[in-house]
Amino acid sequence: MHIPDGFLDPKTWGALYGVSGGTTAYALHKVKDRLEGVKIPLIGITAAFIFAAQMLNFPVAGGTSGHYVGAILACVLLGPWEGFLTMVVVLLVQGLFFADGGLTALGANVFNMAIVGGLLSYFLLTLAKKPLAKRIDEKRSLLICTAFFSWFSVVLAASACAIELAISGTVPLSVTLPAMAGVHVLIGIGEAIIGTIVVAVVLQARPDLVDAYRGAPSLPLEATPEVT
Amino acid sequence: MANSKKLFSKKNVGVWIFLGVALVVAVLLGVFVSPFASSRPDGLERVAEDKGFIKKAEDTEPAWKHSPMPDYTVKSVKNEKVSTALSGFIGVLLTAAVGVALALGIMGLGILSKKKKTPPESTGNAP
Numbered sequence: 001m002h003i004p005d006g007f008l009d010p011k012t013w014g015a016l017y018g019v020s021g022g023t024t025a026y027a028l029h030k031v032k033d034r035l036e037g038v039k040i041p042l043i044g045i046t047a048a049f050i051f052a053a054q055m056l057n058f059p060v061a062g063g064t065s066g067h068y069v070g071a072i073l074a075c076v077l078l079g080p081w082e083g084f085l086t087m088v089v090v091l092l093v094q095g096l097f098f099a100d101g102g103l104t105a106l107g108a109n110v111f112n113m114a115i116v117g118g119l120l121s122y123f124l125l126t127l128a129k130k131p132l133a134k135r136i137d138e139k140r141s142l143l144i145c146t147a148f149f150s151w152f153s154v155v156l157a158a159s160a161c162a163i164e165l166a167i168s169g170t171v172p173l174s175v176t177l178p179a180m181a182g183v184h185v186l187i188g189i190g191e192a193i194i195g196t197i198v199v200a201v202v203l204q205a206r207p208d209l210v211d212a213y214r215g216a217p218s219l220p221l222e223a224t225p226e227v228t
Numbered sequence: 229m230a231n232s233k234k235l236f237s238k239k240n241v242g243v244w245i246f247l248g249v250a251l252v253v254a255v256l257l258g259v260f261v262s263p264f265a266s267s268r269p270d271g272l273e274r275v276a277e278d279k280g281f282i283k284k285a286e287d288t289e290p291a292w293k294h295s296p297m298p299d300y301t302v303k304s305v306k307n308e309k310v311s312t313a314l315s316g317f318i319g320v321l322l323t324a325a326v327g328v329a330l331a332l333g334i335m336g337l338g339i340l341s342k343k344k345k346t347p348p349e350s351t352g353n354a355p
Binding site: 001002003004005006007028031032033034035036037038039040041042043044045046047048049050051052053055056057058059062063064065066067085086089090092093095096097098099100102103104158161165170171175176179180183184187205206209 | 235240242243246247250251253254255257258261262265266267268269270271272274275276278279281284285286287288289290291292294295296297298299300312315316319320321322323324325326327328330331332334335337338341342
């Protein structure tokens, strides 16, 4: 769902550049005193994996395809702010080197996929995971939440995209919101399958590399992202 | 979680093996699977075609014209699948490098800001 140049009007993409830029500055400030050790290579590898996975469009109904986003995965593996910055790296490389997503729309794409689909969705995941972990074991709780919120994050991000298109006057919300949410309800299933498999594999092989899993030092989300 | 000082010790061989395997998996996906990805329009493109606003993007000059591999293709390579595979290979390694560079940069920033904070404390003027 990378927005190209031309879909958004200047006030919309300008405002979203502001929000995404501010969030990036805050994330840098947030992680600068704690980023060390294995997280350094892990950020690079996670970004590389997400880049590769995003290339793999899979067909869904009606002559449409969808691709993995991976923002929830990045947050689960690395922590929310590290995960957010990892997504910024992926979107930046895609935009600058592969013309995937317009340069004017970069702020909007970061907002949709890294803030709404990443930070916000991950925050909701942490809210749901806690009570669930008390009823079943933590691993299963994390996997169930990863599956659901992977799906949810894609629908949420697509809805944000639809709202931006409407605010820009490109297409009315009553037309684009059902269409965007509808197709991404299907695409989100792919997101859930891939995300859950990856988290399950890493939990099995190196549970210490899953930030959202206790046993690894927890990085609580201390403040909700600057989303208005 | 392993910390920096012990990261290169023998105890952490397992971590490096895991990271290495993960990178290899990413490269393999980017090189051997991406050429066979669906070429159908994605969710947003589909909606843009159906609702008739795809033209807005087609009529707009891209703001950044210097993407070396637009649409995940390498211009000099004629074979479409090879072209995608090559762009996947470059993209995966490039993304990994940018990610590590950013992480190292942030860590450097953290070390610098810690150093800045230390001198006032030693003179006793810390608030």
